[in-house]
Amino acid sequence: xxxxxxxxxxxxxxxxxxxxxxxxxxxxxxxxxxxxxxxxxxxxxxxxxxxxxxxxxxxxxxxxxxxxxxxxxxxxxxxxxxxxxxxxxxxxxxxxxxxxxxxxxxxxxxxxxxxxxxxxxxxxxxxxxxxxxxxxxxxxxxxxxxxxxxxxxxxxxxxxxxxxxxxxxxxxxxxxxxxxxxxxxxxxxxxxxxxxxxxxxxxxxxxxxxxxxxxxxxxxxxxxxxxxxxxxxxxxxxxxxxxxxxxxxxxxxxxxxxxxxxxxxxxxxxxxxxxxxxxxxxxxxxxxxxxxxxxxxxxxxxxxxxxxxxxxxxxxxxxxxxxxxxxxxxxxxxxxxx
Amino acid sequence: xxxxxxxxxxxxxxxxxxxxxxxxxxxxxxxxxxxxxxxxxxxxxxxxxxxxxxxxxxxxxxxxxxxxxxxxxxxxxxxxxxxxxxxxxxxxxxxxxxxxxxxxxxxxxxxxxxxxxxxxxxxxxxxxxxxxxxxxxxxxxxxxxxxxxxxxxxxxxxxxxxxxxxxxxxxxxxxxxxxxxxxxxxxxxxxxxxxxxxxxxxxxxxxxxxxxxxxxxxxxxxxxxxxxxxxxxxxxxxxxxxxxxxxxxxxxxxxxxxxxxxxxxxxxxxxxxxxxxxxxxxxxxxxxxxxxxxxxxxxxxxxxxxxxxxxxxxxxxxxxxxxxxxxxxxxxxxxxxx
Numbered sequence: 001x002x003x004x005x006x007x008x009x010x011x012x013x014x015x016x017x018x019x020x021x022x023x024x025x026x027x028x029x030x031x032x033x034x035x036x037x038x039x040x041x042x043x044x045x046x047x048x049x050x051x052x053x054x055x056x057x058x059x060x061x062x063x064x065x066x067x068x069x070x071x072x073x074x075x076x077x078x079x080x081x082x083x084x085x086x087x088x089x090x091x092x093x094x095x096x097x098x099x100x101x102x103x104x105x106x107x108x109x110x111x112x113x114x115x116x117x118x119x120x121x122x123x124x125x126x127x128x129x130x131x132x133x134x135x136x137x138x139x140x141x142x143x144x145x146x147x148x149x150x151x152x153x154x155x156x157x158x159x160x161x162x163x164x165x166x167x168x169x170x171x172x173x174x175x176x177x178x179x180x181x182x183x184x185x186x187x188x189x190x191x192x193x194x195x196x197x198x199x200x201x202x203x204x205x206x207x208x209x210x211x212x213x214x215x216x217x218x219x220x221x222x223x224x225x226x227x228x229x230x231x232x233x234x235x236x237x238x239x240x241x242x243x244x245x246x247x248x249x250x251x252x253x254x255x256x257x258x259x260x261x262x263x264x265x266x267x268x269x270x271x272x273x274x275x276x277x278x279x280x281x282x283x284x285x286x287x288x289x290x291x292x293x294x295x296x297x298x299x300x301x302x303x304x305x306x307x308x309x310x311x312x313x314x315x316x317x318x319x320x321x322x323x324x325x326x327x328x329x330x331x332x333x334x335x336x337x338x
Numbered sequence: 339x340x341x342x343x344x345x346x347x348x349x350x351x352x353x354x355x356x357x358x359x360x361x362x363x364x365x366x367x368x369x370x371x372x373x374x375x376x377x378x379x380x381x382x383x384x385x386x387x388x389x390x391x392x393x394x395x396x397x398x399x400x401x402x403x404x405x406x407x408x409x410x411x412x413x414x415x416x417x418x419x420x421x422x423x424x425x426x427x428x429x430x431x432x433x434x435x436x437x438x439x440x441x442x443x444x445x446x447x448x449x450x451x452x453x454x455x456x457x458x459x460x461x462x463x464x465x466x467x468x469x470x471x472x473x474x475x476x477x478x479x480x481x482x483x484x485x486x487x488x489x490x491x492x493x494x495x496x497x498x499x500x501x502x503x504x505x506x507x508x509x510x511x512x513x514x515x516x517x518x519x520x521x522x523x524x525x526x527x528x529x530x531x532x533x534x535x536x537x538x539x540x541x542x543x544x545x546x547x548x549x550x551x552x553x554x555x556x557x558x559x560x561x562x563x564x565x566x567x568x569x570x571x572x573x574x575x576x577x578x579x580x581x582x583x584x585x586x587x588x589x590x591x592x593x594x595x596x597x598x599x600x601x602x603x604x605x606x607x608x609x610x611x612x613x614x615x616x617x618x619x620x621x622x623x624x625x626x627x628x629x630x631x632x633x634x635x636x637x638x639x640x641x642x643x644x645x646x647x648x649x650x651x652x653x654x655x656x657x658x659x660x661x662x663x664x665x666x667x668x669x670x671x672x673x674x675x676x
Contacts, residue, residue, distance in 0.1 A: 301656045302672050305663015318639045325643015328626055334640050
């Protein structure tokens with residue numbers, strides 16, 4: 001394959017379950033949650049090889065444009081969403097702005113991928129299938145019976161991947177265990193490859209109003225240096241939807257590329273503790289504890305006698321949770337205060 | 339009984355297990371841990387009736403004299419210990435400073451007593467026995483098989499109390515359960531009544547060197563307004579010991595007065611949580627928790643998903659512990675930093 005791949009980096013999503021570190025003003029993608037680079041920067045790093053990847057198009061909310069500029073390189077194209085309308089309109093904006101004939105590689109900016117080489121190989125395989133007219137999902141190897149992800153069921157073999165038999169909603173525990181035993185199921189991690197025109201055609205077929213409004217929003221948009229601003233008037237009228245619902249579940253040309261790449265969506269503090277192998281940061285003292293993790297921006301945290309606890313200190317907020325509680329952090333009143 | 343009772347309030351003990359709220363500079367007795375008054379102030383309040391109690395003698399470390407003056411009334415006599423030498427020398431200093439013929443009522447300053455009327459009644463009964471020549475311990479009703487206290491075994495009946503059959507060291511769990519079932523055992527809460535001369539005679543008999551050195555320390559001491567300072571040179575030579583070991587276990591005239599008065603030594607954060615009935619203080623939000631207590635001096639503490647947790651915020655220190663861990667708080671490195 002000689003044509004370069006057009007990365008589309010999506011910076012939506014609040015990461016409220018990682019409050020208080022993740023806040024409305026500086027959400028999850030823009031935090032150095034694992035290592036010194038932020039998750040957004042790591043997403044850019046994965047597509048930094050310009051022999052393979054074109055300079056990325058980043059889609060982010062208007063409020064986060066300053067941090068995107070600060071953390072991203074000067075070769076980025078940035079699309080400022082006037083408001084959130086879920087992934088399908090965000091990807092459509094990027095498709096309209098991308099070069100004709102390009103293959104889009106759509107990546108969330110708030111996931112962690114330990115094995116970048118495996119990511120790169122899967123990206124090339126997915127792009128090749130996309131060039132053959134497929135709408136391709138990354139099928140992330142399911143390593144636990146997780147009930148927090150959608151699943152992809154593979155069908156017949158294709159070059160470098162498989163036909164995509166079914167999109168499956170988040171399962172209950174029993175079903176997730178069956179999926180894991182079955183072997184044909186992967187996690188849907190929200191990473192996709194599409195031929196640009198194929199995607200726009202499918203959107204026009206399955207979500208004609210969304211297709212029309214995103215096209216209008218781009219046609220009436222304005223460029224301000226690195227940043228493109230679609231028309232707020234047109235974009236606001238869109239009935240938001242995910243790319244999964246809007247396109248992937250409706251197309252007859254869905255494919256998947258299986259990949260094992262040390263992926264985590266770092267969906268909550270328990271997942272982040274696992275990705276960090278339990279390592280604490282900030283001043284702390286643990287005594288007679290197991291599975292205790294501290295993440296403090298200053299104050300010293302002393303923990304005595306607990307098994308399974310996560311303590312996060314961010315400014316004037318202190319969060320104390322555990323594996324069970326981590327899912328519920330986003331529902332705290334404190335989160336809505338920012 | 340017409341003679342008034344001379345309260346002796348002991349302000350030793352660091353309360354390190356209540357760190358970080360209790361610190362070397364302002365330890366447990368001087369904190370408002372339950373209600374608006376500090377534990378020391380509550381100890382004074384219990385003996386405030388001047389028809390029954392003489393103005394108290396307070397024994398405290400030199401470093402805590404300012405806070406004793408600040409929190410205590412102007413009618414106190416204060417003895418400044420140049421260093422800690424345990425309870426027997428502290429009580430001996432107070433005995434030398436007390437009026438001839440008086441009955442001393444020795445009280446720790448860092449306990450909580452919910453039923454003050456029961457305390458007052460027991461104090462009168464103990465003082466009456468002390469006037470008859472007994473060395474009297476308060477025998478606090480054992481309500482759990484606690485392994486953290488010494489126990490008193492009662493013998494034959496005396497007016498208003500019992501002969502004291504045996505002092506028992508902190509028992510193991512099985513023994514503590516036997517004590518509770520037996521019914522003759524009470525907790526030793528460190529509250530005593532002694533005839534002044536009787537106590538000094540017993541000390542001279544069982545700890546002659548300690549008796550001599552405390553007498554010298556007082557004879558060579560200096561009065562500075564409200565504060566009496568014994569000779570540091572003499573006091574420093576004392577081989578410290580508790581009143582239990584030095585006198586109570588050796589006398590043939592030990593008695594006990596049983597009392598049920600809602601007593602707690604607030605020995606650690608778990609005990610304080612119980613005394614507070616689990617009520618939190620400071621900004622907090624509890625979600626999907628049970629038996630969670632917050633004590634914060636400012637930052638907002640959000641807890642999600644935990645059963646049995648105590649979170650204390652004091653300046654730049656955050657403590658997270660539980661029922662099991664509370665005993666070990668005093669062993670944290672943080673405690674030695676103050």
